[in-house]
Amino acid sequence: MSEVVLKVGDDISTDIIYPGRFMATVLPTETPQYAFADDVEFNRKLNANEIPKGSIIVAGQNFGCGSSREQAASCLKGWDLVIVAKHFARIFVQNSINLGLQTVICPEYDADEGDELEIRGDVLVNHTKGKEFKIVPHAPARQAIIDAGGLVAYTRARLLAKK
Amino acid sequence: MGMTYVQKVLARACGKPSVDVGDVVEPEVHLAMSHENGAMAMNQFIEIYRDTGIDMKVWDPERIAIIYDHRIPAESSKTANNQKKLRNFVVEQKISKFHDIRGDQGGICHQILPEFGYVRPGYVVVGTDSHTTSHGALGAFAFGVGGTEMAAVWTLGRVLNVEVPGTIKVNVNGKFPAHVGPKDLILHLIGKITAEGANFRVLEYHGDTIRNMSTSGRLVICNMSVEAGATSGIVPPDKETLRYLKDEAGVKDKIETFAPDPDAHYEQTVEIDVSDMAPQIACPHAVDNVKPVGDVAGTRIDQIVIGSCTNGRLDDLEIAARILKGKKVAPGTRMIVFPASWRIYREALKRGYLNDLSEAGAVVCNPGCGACLGVHQGALGDNEVALATTNRNFKGRMGNPKAEVYLCSPDVAAASAPSGVITDPRAGGR
Ligand code: SF4
Numbered sequence: 001m002s003e004v005v006l007k008v009g010d011d012i013s014t015d016i017i018y019p020g021r022f023m024a025t026v027l028p029t030e031t032p033q034y035a036f037a038d039d040v041e042f043n044r045k046l047n048a049n050e051i052p053k054g055s056i057i058v059a060g061q062n063f064g065c066g067s068s069r070e071q072a073a074s075c076l077k078g079w080d081l082v083i084v085a086k087h088f089a090r091i092f093v094q095n096s097i098n099l100g101l102q103t104v105i106c107p108e109y110d111a112d113e114g115d116e117l118e119i120r121g122d123v124l125v126n127h128t129k130g131k132e133f134k135i136v137p138h139a140p141a142r143q144a145i146i147d148a149g150g151l152v153a154y155t156r157a158r159l160l161a162k163k
Numbered sequence: 164m165g166m167t168y169v170q171k172v173l174a175r176a177c178g179k180p181s182v183d184v185g186d187v188v189e190p191e192v193h194l195a196m197s198h199e200n201g202a203m204a205m206n207q208f209i210e211i212y213r214d215t216g217i218d219m220k221v222w223d224p225e226r227i228a229i230i231y232d233h234r235i236p237a238e239s240s241k242t243a244n245n246q247k248k249l250r251n252f253v254v255e256q257k258i259s260k261f262h263d264i265r266g267d268q269g270g271i272c273h274q275i276l277p278e279f280g281y282v283r284p285g286y287v288v289v290g291t292d293s294h295t296t297s298h299g300a301l302g303a304f305a306f307g308v309g310g311t312e313m314a315a316v317w318t319l320g321r322v323l324n325v326e327v328p329g330t331i332k333v334n335v336n337g338k339f340p341a342h343v344g345p346k347d348l349i350l351h352l353i354g355k356i357t358a359e360g361a362n363f364r365v366l367e368y369h370g371d372t373i374r375n376m377s378t379s380g381r382l383v384i385c386n387m388s389v390e391a392g393a394t395s396g397i398v399p400p401d402k403e404t405l406r407y408l409k410d411e412a413g414v415k416d417k418i419e420t421f422a423p424d425p426d427a428h429y430e431q432t433v434e435i436d437v438s439d440m441a442p443q444i445a446c447p448h449a450v451d452n453v454k455p456v457g458d459v460a461g462t463r464i465d466q467i468v469i470g471s472c473t474n475g476r477l478d479d480l481e482i483a484a485r486i487l488k489g490k491k492v493a494p495g496t497r498m499i500v501f502p503a504s505w506r507i508y509r510e511a512l513k514r515g516y517l518n519d520l521s522e523a524g525a526v527v528c529n530p531g532c533g534a535c536l537g538v539h540q541g542a543l544g545d546n547e548v549a550l551a552t553t554n555r556n557f558k559g560r561m562g563n564p565k566a567e568v569y570l571c572s573p574d575v576a577a578a579s580a581p582s583g584v585i586t587d588p589r590a591g592g593r
Contacts, residue, residue: 011358011449013557020536021562024234024241026203026310038564062359065392066557068293070203070309090363090394091293095309141187141324154323155211155315162319163217 001116001127002054002082006042010060014072014092023069028099031071032078046079053080058111060085064092070099077101084109084117084124087136097142098151105136165424167330168399169365172304176287184329184428189321193303194281195313196228196290198272202245203310204291205252208317221256222320228260228281229253230272235264235531238539270504270530273297273386273472277378278504280412284400284420289313289322294472294554296389300381301408302400302420304365307389328365328394331356332429335370337438342588345380346474346552346572348372349387350443352435354453362392364430367423372437373398378407379476386473387554390450399423442588445570448558456575462585464569465547467498468561469576470528471535474552475503477510479573484516486577486588492524493583499541500525501533523580537562550585552576 008016022034036042045051057076063085064072073095076083083096084104096103106124111117115128124133138146148154166174166181174182176190197204212219221227229249237243246264253261262268262275269275273294276282284302288295291313298305308322315323335348353360366388373381381398388396398404400420408414441455469475469483480502492498500520502508508530511517517527528534534541535553542562543549549561549568556568569585578588 013555015555015557015559019559019564021538021542023200023536023538024239024245026200026206026245038559062362062392065358066293066555068291068295068307068309069200070291070311073309087359087362089359089392091307091309094312098309098311139187139324139326141326145324151311151315151323152207152210155318156213156215158323159211159217159318160215 001118002056004058004111004113004115004117005051005055006057007111007113008057008059011062011065012059013066014064014069015066017064017072018069018075023071026071028074028078031075035075035079051079054082056082056084056117058084058109061087063088065089070095073099073101082119084111094142097138097145100150105138106133107136109133164428165426167365167427167429168367168397168423169304169330169395170327170427171421171423172285172287173325173327175285182327184327186327188325188327189323190287190325191321192226192289192316193286194226194228194276194288195316196230196272196276196288196292196295197313198230198292199233199242199245199249200291200310201229202249204313204317205249207311207314211314211318221258221317224257225259227258227317228276229258230262230275231264231269232271233532233536234538235269235529266505268505270506271472271475271532273382274476274503274507277301277382278412278506280408280414283408283418284404287322289316293389294386296393296395297382297386297472299385299388299395299397300378302398302404304395304397306395328363329430330365330367331361332432333366333368333435334432335368335372335435335437337372337436339372339437340440342574343437343440343442344572344574345376345383347440347443348435348437349384350445350453350570351440352433353387353391353445353451354443356391356433358390358449358451359392361388364393366391366393366396368396368398374401377478378403379478383473390554442572442575444575444585445556447556447567447569450554450556450570456585456587459569459585460587462569463548464496464550464579464583464585466541466543466549467496467576467580468534468541468549468551468553469573470499470501470503470533471553472503473554474573475501475507477507479552480507480511480516482573483577484519486574487523487525487580488519490523490581492580496580496583498525498580499528499534501528501540502530504530534561536560550576550579
């Protein structure tokens, strides 16, 4: 079970997740410090290690819209957060899968900050509210990359197979 | 059942007679573009090869383009170091389409690719930039990817796990009224179908208005298709496409074109008539928060920006210069102009546009992304308001989450400069 540590609305852009002014920072080891940089309180909690690994951000529709910057996925992956959204923008969800950031598509969910959630197969359980919601699986092509442990590992395997 | 344009491109790039929407394919890539963020792809590329014992080599150095545009000249030592590393990689890997920080061949990636004839109809183009959708203006299937995905393309020459997208047909008819053009059309469309209205889909553009539109205008429309969530925006190629590639981009070899099948399946058709369209404005903080100019006219502006991969081309500068010649930017308002490429800059210089603009009080910057992404050259102060011909007005986009950005056409941007408030460019506001 994990706690919802942040609830955000629809159309949360990559400029909110990882502001453009930090784009010169590219290394996945360095991007996490700037996650949600303009949400000063949430960013402070992350950097003070007050947010346990596996904690959940819940979002509305079109989470991660805007730029293709991969830092938006790597900065969240660095804190091992899980993102539950009604649905995601295309490039963001692809980047997340490529980097191993867990994204859960759950169009009907009901959850608030502080709720305890559990991802059980294709069901999202909200223990606080005593409700369950169906999870929409990722497309099979994306699942293959998740199963391989991300796109670097997947591509490396393909490269070796070619040799 | 026939195929849409994107289905045809993907079928060809996969060597298959046909593909269906939802199929998962691995198309061959004709062009893989990055800017400074190629540094990220480079890191992941090195990671892919680590401990494999295989000699690290990109799949085809002729099909990779790297264009420095986001932070040029470098605004910090960190950027300069990233640029330096990637520059070394370009030399090592013999990447041929490299555009460094140079006045003879530099500019914004989405301008350089068409300008140098790197994109052709039927190409599969990927770029580590969301506005890679721009290149659909030349009949390519062009879309944005992240750095890791680019590293995979550099390794294998294919995009892995592409789902064949469904297509929304957009039929545009009618003649634009004076001071209304492609930017107003695309803002109107985004407002109508919303920021996620085309998520995971392709917008395929048809109709008289599109057929009569220059490639420059088509670039505006395809550029901003991503703001409706689209994977790509595509104008099926025609006479104008061939004219642009031959006359303006200097392409000499034979260019093959094709069209979507008449019985192709479209998920939805959107009809737009531009004959009575007013200039459109996307209001803070969402690109789909679109209103006719009359609704926001009179809003005070601190900074006007004309430029970017959306509206920094010669026709945009011409419009601005024509409106501002002999006038002055209002005191208390700043105006920043950054042409989309050095070729455009030099031509605008020759034609006197840059002179007219600077005499009016505008600051003409070097071609590049400049103020568009708020890293340098035009970040906003707290509570300031910008009016820009760029493509995004998200909170924080111009470097300050406490500022506001309105998006508009070059006509509106220029017409608003002498008054310092958002102004309808049509005489008397009609
Ligand atoms: S001009 Fe703006 S939108 Fe275009 S590539 Fe540069 S930062 Fe991106």
